[in-house]
Amino acid sequence: MTGPTSCSSAANTSRHGRSKSSSSYCHSRSGAECATSTTTNNAGRSSGEEDEKDGGVPFYVNRAGFPIESVTWERMWAHVARAHPDGQEMVDKIRNAAHLPKQPVPSVPNFKPSMSVPDWLHAVQNYMKNLQYNHTGTQFFEIRKTRPLCGLMETAREMIRESLPIKCLEAVILGIYLTNSLASVERFPISFKTQFLGHHFHHVVLGLYCNGRYGTLGMSRRADLMDKALSYRTLSELVFEFEDSYRRYQHSVKKVKIGLYVPHNPHVFQPIEWKYLVLNPCRQGHEDMRKELEKHGRDMRMKVRRGTWPRHEDEGEVWDTAET
Template sequence: MWMHVAKVHPKGGEMVGAIRNATFLAKPSVPQVPNYRLSMTIPDWLQAIQTYMKTLQYNHTGTQFFEIRKMRPLSGLMETAKEMTRESLPIKCLEAVILGIYLTNGQPSIERFPISFKTYFSGNYFHHVVLGIYCNGRYGSLGMSRRAELMDKPLTFRTLSDLIFDFEDSYKKYLHTVKKVKIGLYVPHEPHSFQPIEWKQLVLNVSKMLRADIRKELEKYARDMRMKILKPASAHSPTQVRSRGKSLSPRRRQASPPRRLGRRDKSCRIYSPRVLAKTAGVQALTGDEVERRGSCSKRSWSVGGFSTALTFGGAGWLQSFGTSL
């Protein structure tokens, strides 16, 4: 771990040696969580939140202390943010986004949305995320990074494209090429919401686009976000409505509705002479002893000299049959 810290920390081995060779190390301080006061302006409040994050410091150990699952409901992520304030451990960029959402809850004038970057440098790809801020017609950001130019931005940018281009210019200072930019939707201010954060509603392959086209796409998206006409991608997928007391398991399918009688079933039924004879209490007849005559609705039989006419489809055919016999 120390070798990794010496490699990635801005002060490198000097900082590692100062810690490992120290005879006495003071107990780490626990920074106080900032509280919003009515006398504070929104820029002052955002600066207080960013100062608190910087006090926690960036995590250079290579090990993330808090598990952040992006598809987890917002309520669960807010519980993780509370744990961050209790433990006061160093955080990375993704943890800073969740902490920023938690600390800005309850301020409806502040709209929060995630901004993700994919960059390329020296044969490797790198990922970074910050929390975009929109308030009173101005854009800014909150976040954490190893580089000061790649985390918080003041609330001074008039358009979303100006904010993104400023990040792109900051990456160029460190010889990084921005490949993709992903922008999510506004995060609701309801901390108990079961809705997950929408991380990538808009994806721009900026390395293959002109700045004019990028600006056009970003401004259209920003306008739609302000009008709040965009919906999460998960909202477009059809959902199953579970009825009360019934399982949605495919093994327990709903019983098929009763089959309606067809046109043929509504007409007369052809009963065999053997069935008719048993029903009437007479001896079963063979085909030679029975002569069928008449139409479908009325048939005649000759049984041992007796003859009768049966009307099918009616309720009194059995009585007529027994009387004639």
């Protein structure tokens, strides 16, 4: 982890000789995606410090890039001290340590012509798992969802260079980058908005389509809310499987957003379409959702066959971070 000092980090040691936090930041009372039961004291924070919220809990975004600025570094540690059960004692123990063991950097998978598509997807998912899920309360890589694809691919290369823990949105961008060479695999974002104990939570995975089967890549604290094998015959089967998984954690799915296929050319100056189809499971019946999902799947496949894609207005412009 690239920080301003040589003796900084949190509960598990980082791959750059510093450590990363094992705080309970993303740990809801149900144990489901991206939440915490810790109440954060927001008093005294200046405007702009609280970058995003999920489940009513703030998390920060490192918007200044690398090396990490001192203000971002100290803000992360202050959050860890508030959120971790051992608090400041844990932080001081790590930051004042004379020596911290250096962790190995995960090797980027190398695609070989002899590898099958499932084998390559498995290698990509294992690589992301080895980076580990980020529990520090600070997202290390800023993902602006309206940024052109070519710019997001540069962020993916930065993730590989820094080799730091990532969260679900970062995993989608990294997954796109690592599968660009698989022309037979179409990729598209699938986003979920859920509710638990009065709070709303957001999650996103990378949908996959290959040879008539659907699956996903992604990152989550829960194994059944991330990668799924290319074994689902229809898009609705895949989405309903996620809905069932959320139900096991007492989360009710409020919205499902399905994007369009992402081009395989990493140099295109076009943003990803994140929410071409928006479904509301609370208002729509199971059969209505199934019909809309199957129609969307057919439409996407036809657009690829015909080589037609919706035009994006102002696709060269970059805005502030969109809803995650």
